[in-house]
Amino acid sequence: MKFGLIEGIRQEATAGARGLCPGCSSSVIAKCGEIRLHHWAHLSTMVCDPWREQETEWHRGWKNEFPVEWQEVWHRASNGEIHISDVKTANGAVIEFQHSPITPQERASREAFYHPMAWVVDGVRLKRDLPSFCAALTDAPSAGTKLRAWLVRPGTSMIVDRWAGGSYPVFLDFGDAVFPPRWLPTTGLLWWLQYVPKLGAVATPVLRQSVVDHYRVGTPIRGLKAIAPTRRPGLTGFEAHLARKRGNRARF
Incomplete structure (x- = not known):
């Protein structure tokens, strides 16, 4: 504690x-x-608290993004069990910073107990998670949203698959990992996962500070504006259509 x-x-x-x-x-x-x-x-x-995990510097750094009085808020369940939320905001939303493995059953129990809540997940705990995530994005189609985002198919990213099926927002924290596209910032990103039944997860790179500000003061979470495909001079209508389709796929 x-x-x-x-x-x-x-x-x-x-x-x-x-x-x-x-x-x-x-x-x-x-x-x-x-x-x-x-x-x-x-x-x-x-x-x-049976849900507690050993705290790391990563946990402590995230907690310190929020007021001291929001950190380590104690709750008592109807069966007498004690649970300590990592952060509980002024409007009652809980944020859990998860480093260690968690079973689907425990995750469902926490979501049912703490609702509403959000997860921030340590994406660098397992060395294979970042390469797997990047590989999945390589062939992922654009999600077609106003922000840059991709649809990560089931079975293509281990960390995305592990966090499927929840009810609340999940943000993957890969630290200052450098992603291959030159148009992504090299620091300050989280990946917001929004799951679509049977299709996978929409992975949206968002600004880390905007997520902190969203839970601190209610400002919108900000991402990167989608890049519209451009038509090259001299293309026929059909060629331009194909170019737009290619432009809608992320090439890492």
């Missing part, structure tokens, strides 16, 4: 500190080594 209670006040871990767990009121101690992130740990082996 990033926060523990010291004399009833939420505080971050500092060397030698002791406090209480905000969820179960058990004793916690500060872990402030040189390798792992500073955090609070229970003195016992108990786990408050």
